Amino acid sequence: MASEIVLLITERRSRQHITLPSGKAPYRFGRSPECEYVLRRNNVGDRQFTIRCQNDLWTLEDEGSAVGTWYNNRYIHAGERCPLQTGDLIGLDTNGDISTQEITFRVEDIRKAESDNADVRREQDTGALREVDVRKKRRVLIGRGEDCDIQLSSDRVSRHHCEVVYKNGRFEVHDLGSTNGTYLDGHRVSAAALENGSVINVPTQVFAFTGGLLHYHEQQSGISLELVNVYKTVKDRNTGKPLNIVDGTSLAIAPNSFVVLVGGSGAGKSSLLTCITGSAPCTDGKVMFDGIDTKGNRNAFDAVVGYVPQKDIMHENLTVEQSLSFTARLRIAHDATRTEIRAAVARAIAAVDLAGREKTLISNLSGGQKKRVSIAMELLASPRLLILDEPTSGLSPDLDRSMMELCRKLSQENCTVLMVTHNMSNINLCDKIAFLGVGGVLCYYGAPEGLNGYFDVALTSDIFEKLRDPAQIELFREKYFTTAEFNELVTQFPEAAQEADKRCRK
Ligand SMILES: Nc1ncnc2c1ncn2[C@@H]1O[C@H](COP(=O)(O)OP(=O)(O)OP(=O)(O)O)[C@@H](O)[C@H]1O
Ligand SMILES: [Mg+2]
Numbered sequence: 001m002a003s004e005i006v007l008l009i010t011e012r013r014s015r016q017h018i019t020l021p022s023g024k025a026p027y028r029f030g031r032s033p034e035c036e037y038v039l040r041r042n043n044v045g046d047r048q049f050t051i052r053c054q055n056d057l058w059t060l061e062d063e064g065s066a067v068g069t070w071y072n073n074r075y076i077h078a079g080e081r082c083p084l085q086t087g088d089l090i091g092l093d094t095n096g097d098i099s100t101q102e103i104t105f106r107v108e109d110i111r112k113a114e115s116d117n118a119d120v121r122r123e124q125d126t127g128a129l130r131e132v133d134v135r136k137k138r139r140v141l142i143g144r145g146e147d148c149d150i151q152l153s154s155d156r157v158s159r160h161h162c163e164v165v166y167k168n169g170r171f172e173v174h175d176l177g178s179t180n181g182t183y184l185d186g187h188r189v190s191a192a193a194l195e196n197g198s199v200i201n202v203p204t205q206v207f208a209f210t211g212g213l214l215h216y217h218e219q220q221s222g223i224s225l226e227l228v229n230v231y232k233t234v235k236d237r238n239t240g241k242p243l244n245i246v247d248g249t250s251l252a253i254a255p256n257s258f259v260v261l262v263g264g265s266g267a268g269k270s271s272l273l274t275c276i277t278g279s280a281p282c283t284d285g286k287v288m289f290d291g292i293d294t295k296g297n298r299n300a301f302d303a304v305v306g307y308v309p310q311k312d313i314m315h316e317n318l319t320v321e322q323s324l325s326f327t328a329r330l331r332i333a334h335d336a337t338r339t340e341i342r343a344a345v346a347r348a349i350a351a352v353d354l355a356g357r358e359k360t361l362i363s364n365l366s367g368g369q370k371k372r373v374s375i376a377m378e379l380l381a382s383p384r385l386l387i388l389d390e391p392t393s394g395l396s397p398d399l400d401r402s403m404m405e406l407c408r409k410l411s412q413e414n415c416t417v418l419m420v421t422h423n424m425s426n427i428n429l430c431d432k433i434a435f436l437g438v439g440g441v442l443c444y445y446g447a448p449e450g451l452n453g454y455f456d457v458a459l460t461s462d463i464f465e466k467l468r469d470p471a472q473i474e475l476f477r478e479k480y481f482t483t484a485e486f487n488e489l490v491t492q493f494p495e496a497a498q499e500a501d502k503r504c505r506k
Pocket of ligand 2: 269270271
């Protein structure tokens with residue numbers, strides 16, 4: 001009979017559940033890449049322990065490495081097999097004190113499984129937040145190279161990108177001649193002293209420094225985007241008076257989600273996008289990436305935000321591959337080898353489903369294919385937030401669908417996607433819709449399924465009609481303040497609620 005064991009792996013602040021089916025047992029845990037579960041750390045043997053299942057009996061066996069395997073309340077001998085049941089604890093550290101274990105494996109459940117051939121499943125409970133003690137290590141080397149203490153996989157990171165050192169009681173960050181720069185609190189630096197609360201950015205990775213420790217999220221994912229009371233006030237061309245074209249927008253976009261921004265013509269969509277990209281910043285309020293205010297930190301995030309404008313900017317007389325190779329040389333680290341550049345270009349081409357068209361001249365591509373090349377160019381920089389302004393306008397309905405599917409796919413990989421569109425036919429493919437009323441007022445932010453019910457319309461197109469009426473816009477602005485999405489944001493940013501109260505009293 002098939003069964004499966006569920007382990008809760010706790011490593012510092014990171015917790016992960018893995019479900020191991022009996023059909024694929026045994027599972028070896030250790031430093032060797034041959035292990036099914038590789039533990040990349042120094043105080044672990046190449047083969048540390050093995051979890052087996054025979055006749056529905058799950059067992060733990062120590063593989064005789066120099067480091068002991070801890071089982072509930074003792075170390076086990078090499079070759080000893082211990083039965084595993086719910087609640088059992090496996091640890092690794094050498095000093096016998098379970099509370100100081102760096103990593104523990106707790107048996108959460110052993111249960112019947114539907115099939116013997118189920119896949120190993122991993123569920124991240126919290127992002128893998130890592131920390132490195134700079135005081136202990138004295139020098140922490142960060143880069144793409146294999147010899148780095150913190151190895152980053154992005155092509156935009158140089159082999160030896162920067163280092164954090166502890167010398168004479170001071171902490172410093174030194175850029176090591178990287179191509180794409182090291183930023184401290186938003187400013188590009190070659191060498192600078194660190195203080196508690198300093199934020200270091202290198203392409204695709206943010207480090208927070210405090211108390212001698214560097215903290216970072218190991219798993220690369222899309223950026224979260226938080227807008228709190230964002231306004232853009234301009235001088236009205238006709239009356240000369242101040243005019244809000246983005247009017248107090250507050251919303252939170254989760255990492256790796258695909259959000260579509262819609263609204264009538266002139267509603268303020270492009271204006272809101274430029275507040276986010278920073279090309280025309282907001283006049284009031286906060287735009288945050290990963291909870292960090294972009295004001296003053298903008299440069300540090302440039303590298304991770306990709307923007308695909310409405311008009312394609314490409315050289316028509318180059319092939320797809322040539323065009324992308326030129327861009328790659330500008331965007332990825334200068335110390336990248338030809339093979340690395342070729343691989344990056346091939347990855348970008350595959351990501352936008354243009355494989356087979358490498359040798360085609362840009363001038364011979366269709367509108368939709370050209371748009372895909374524009375997106376591939378942005379993907380070369382491994383963006384963690386991709387912003388697209390009407391990428392499907394003028395495309396046929398089938399191309400609109402495939403563009404939406406592409407955005408969905410990108411969001412499931414390492415990117416958050418925000419896209420402006422006028423086409424509502426395929427909006428069920430996005431995670432959330434932000435609907436703007438004329439005057440830059442956010443009237444709805446939520447799942448596509450909830451849209452028509454929220455506005456009490458039978459056809460989505462009727463919403464555009466409704467949101468031309470200023471009274472309706474105010475009504476739905478206030479209704480948004482009562483939604484779960486808004487209230488979730490308020491728990492993090494109470495100032496959004498204060499502003500909402502003010503707006504409602506008006
Ligand atoms: N200085 C200004 N004075 C008056 N109105 C302005 C000024 N700058 C922008 N606007 C108006 O702000 C509104 C928002 O413009 P925006 O380009 O953001 O709209 P949009 O939603 O992207 O529209 P579209 O779908 O047509 O692209 C428009 O009505 C525009 O005319
Ligand atoms: Mg626009």
